[in-house]
Structures are given as C-alpha cells and as structure tokens.
Amino acid sequence: MKYFIVAGERSGDLHAGNLAAAMRQLDPAVELRGWGGEKMRGAGVQILQRYEELAFMGFWEVLKNLGKIRGFMRLAQQQIEAFSPDALILVDYAGFNLRLARWAKARGIRVFYYIAPKAWAWNKSRVHQLRKYTDLTLAIFPFEVPFFEQYGVPVKYVGNPLFDEIRQFRPDPAFLADRGSKPVVALLPGSRKQEIEAMLKTMAELTRTLPEYQWVIAGISTFPRAFYTSQGGTFQLVFDRTYDLLSVADAAVVTSGTATLETALFRVPEVVVYKTSALTYAIARLLVKIRFISLVNLVADKEVVKELIQGEYTTENTGNELKKLLSDNKFRERQLNEYKILTETLGDREASKTAAHTILNF
Known part of the structure; x- marks a missing residue:
C-alpha cells in the first residue's frame, strides 16, 4: 500500500x-x-x-x-x-x-x-x-x-499523540546539572518565525526584571542563535531540548499552541501568552468563538492556566503570574491537581x- x-x-x-x-x-x-x-x-x-x-x-x-x-x-x-x-x-x-x-x-x-x-x-x-x-x-x-x-x-x-512522544522521552541527567538554587523558568516562544518575533521582546524584558529566577529559552535549531538574542536579556538558550527543559523547570511561560498541553503533561505550572499583529488579532476576535485559546483550558472547559493575550501580555502581568506559581503553594497545587484531571480526561x-x-x- x-x-x-x-x-x-x-x-x-x-x-x-x-x-x-x-x-x-x-x-x-x-x-x-x-x-x-x-x-x-x-x-x-x-x-x-x-x-x-x-x-x-x-x-x-x-x-x-x-x-x-x-x-x-x-x-x-x-x-x-x-x-x-x-x-x-x-x-x-x-x-x-x-x-x-x-x-x-x-x-x-x-x-x-x-x-x-x-x-x-x-x-x-x-x-x-x-x-x-x-x-x-x-x-x-x-x-x-x-x-x-x-x-x-x-x-x-x-x-x-503527545502522550506517545512524552512516553518515548528519556531525560538527560546531565541537562542543566549545575543549575544552582534559583528556580528554573522555561520560556517557550513558539516554533514559527513570526510568533517567536512577537513573543521575544517581552520575554527578554522579563529576564532582566526578575533576576531571582534562572531563565532558559527553548530554541529551535532552524533559527540562528542571534535570532533569539537580538532583544537582549539574561537567559540560557538551548536548542531542540524542550522536553529536557520541561523535565527540570519549576514554571514556564508558554506561547499558546501545542506546547501549552505538553507543559501540562510534564506537570509544570505555566502562564500562557500570545501576541500577534493588530490586524490578525482584530479579525480573530470577530471569527473565533471560544472562551479560551490554550489547549489546557479548552480540554478542561475552564480556566486552569492564566492566559495573557495581546495587550495583557506585559512584563508586569507575566511576572505577577509567575510569582504566584512559584511562591503561592496553594495556587500552584490547584493548577497541578487540574493537570491530573486533564490527563485522565485525555486517556x-x-x-x-x-x-x-x-x-x-x-
């Protein structure tokens, strides 16, 4: 055949x-x-x-x-x-x-x-x-x-199918082995050039604003290092190691898409962010008929993770959400418990x- x-x-x-x-x-x-x-x-x-x-x-x-x-x-x-x-x-x-x-x-x-x-x-x-x-x-x-x-x-x-990929994954024990005592925050800016460009500026500002965290960007090797570092910032950059990064991350800032669900299946507390051109966003507002944009919230049919979209995606808002995920144990556990229900729903x-x-x- x-x-x-x-x-x-x-x-x-x-x-x-x-x-x-x-x-x-x-x-x-x-x-x-x-x-x-x-x-x-x-x-x-x-x-x-x-x-x-x-x-x-x-x-x-x-x-x-x-x-x-x-x-x-x-x-x-x-x-x-x-x-x-x-x-x-x-x-x-x-x-x-x-x-x-x-x-x-x-x-x-x-x-x-x-x-x-x-x-x-x-x-x-x-x-x-x-x-x-x-x-x-x-x-x-x-x-x-x-x-x-x-x-x-x-x-x-x-x-x-994400279960299949995660089931096959074996973490590298040497990955970020010397990460020290700072909480590791994974930054997942997306996989396509236009969305990465739209997300990076705020992510770079975030790394400068909150030096008490260890920031790591999950890059894709089809783009050069300079593409990710063009906005400055203080972070490590790893290529094609998203699952290794999620396996050690304490929290994550994730561009809306498949990665939001992957992050949840790795049981990493996250805040979901998204920004696009003004025209694309205006058209999407007219056409899209759903309450949420992240797969986590869509499957759960309620807000499990915070979504910061367009004008709400700022350094201050994102930083505040991260602080709650990393410092408020009840807030963090609530999200992790919802992840467990999500996994059971998907089978x-x-x-x-x-x-x-x-x-x-x-």
Whole structure:
C-alpha cells in the first residue's frame, strides 16, 4: 500500500513521524512519501517538500503569500498524481490541507484527516468540508467526537499523540546539572518565525526584571542563535531540548499552541501568552468563538492556566503570574491537581498505533 502524508508545520511533522513509524511497524512493506521534516524522514517517509517553507501564519501573512501558497498547492497535486497513492493522510494545517482534500476526493483518492481542523473554535464551514472530502477524521481530543458527529463527519477518537512522544522521552541527567538554587523558568516562544518575533521582546524584558529566577529559552535549531538574542536579556538558550527543559523547570511561560498541553503533561505550572499583529488579532476576535485559546483550558472547559493575550501580555502581568506559581503553594497545587484531571480526561492510549491500525485496516 502507498500513502502520501502532508504535514505543514513542526508539530505536524512530529505527529506524522510517529504515525509513519507505527504504520511501518504494522506493515513493513508500506510505501510512504510526503511533505514534512526530519521526524517524518526518520520514520521512513520520502520527503518531497520541507515544512519550514510552508509556515505562513496570520490572516495578513497568508494574504501576502497567496501566490506562493498556490504554487505549493500545484506542486503537491503534481507529486500526488505522480505517486498515485492508495490514500492521502492530511495532518493538521487546515487552510492548505482541506483544499488538497477537496482536490483528492474529486479524483477518487481516499482521504484521512489526522489532527482535525479546530472547527469547534472558528470557521465551522470546515466541518462540512470534512464531511464531504474525507473518508475518516482521526480526532485527538474526546470532545471533538460528539462535535463532529452532529454534523455527520465520520470520526474516531484515537487518543492524543503527545502522550506517545512524552512516553518515548528519556531525560538527560546531565541537562542543566549545575543549575544552582534559583528556580528554573522555561520560556517557550513558539516554533514559527513570526510568533517567536512577537513573543521575544517581552520575554527578554522579563529576564532582566526578575533576576531571582534562572531563565532558559527553548530554541529551535532552524533559527540562528542571534535570532533569539537580538532583544537582549539574561537567559540560557538551548536548542531542540524542550522536553529536557520541561523535565527540570519549576514554571514556564508558554506561547499558546501545542506546547501549552505538553507543559501540562510534564506537570509544570505555566502562564500562557500570545501576541500577534493588530490586524490578525482584530479579525480573530470577530471569527473565533471560544472562551479560551490554550489547549489546557479548552480540554478542561475552564480556566486552569492564566492566559495573557495581546495587550495583557506585559512584563508586569507575566511576572505577577509567575510569582504566584512559584511562591503561592496553594495556587500552584490547584493548577497541578487540574493537570491530573486533564490527563485522565485525555486517556493514555497509544494514539499513533491506534491511528495507524485504523488507517491500514480501514
């Protein structure tokens, strides 16, 4: 059997890589090609396009790059036709992948969607696209199943793939071995260039304002050191060691995204932050119909972690939240207890194996 997998960003590459590895374990003869990164390549996928070139975020940024995005779409279609796969596996990256699903379905190609578009948050028209253009949606949050079912979308909950990645992780005992007595605060500015640029200034100010903490930024090696140090600040910078950092952190400041849930699963108290362009934020306010932006609060359906968004994301506000997490034991324990409930809600099934088995035996 032949499968073409499309992941358009770092987290998609991570989960698609684990899915591909599970598929190969179940069927060593399976042939895999697609778009992604090193995680997928390491799992035996022949990578035809790197995801880093696809990471456009925000309404204005997408509009500016429409010509480039259309070119990528034509390239993907040509490569899929040349490969002639038995099925197309789309991983997250909804703006691009749903258009690709429509094209594939019209040509009789079976379509699986893994890590579904967040239609429960905004743009509910995507629900109808999933119903019309996919054969099965593989959900990673329990609450997604009843939501999609009410619109007639074929859906199955396979578990959350972050458990798979964390289950495989083995901490490095030498990591920050000489960290001293100061509490370690992890700074997770994100994975895409535009969001990192938006988050770093306040994070750098924070490190200068509160010298009583040991600050460590989780960097990504696709960006140079100078990119992270351009705003000054007093911090250590580690590359591609986010899980090692979370395994020793006492608290964290986390850019909204997958990392908020990862931080919770590592049981690290956190404050969630986010900032984007004024235009993108204004449009999002009109379109997004949810109370929270962090995955932790969305799954819990209540405020478990503090969210500081746009104008609320200041050095003072962030510092005050951190002080409560590090100095107020009751406040800290309350968040940690909610993390335990969150873990029980998600369950601990092996999502990658469940998803792989479902696809191969569909």
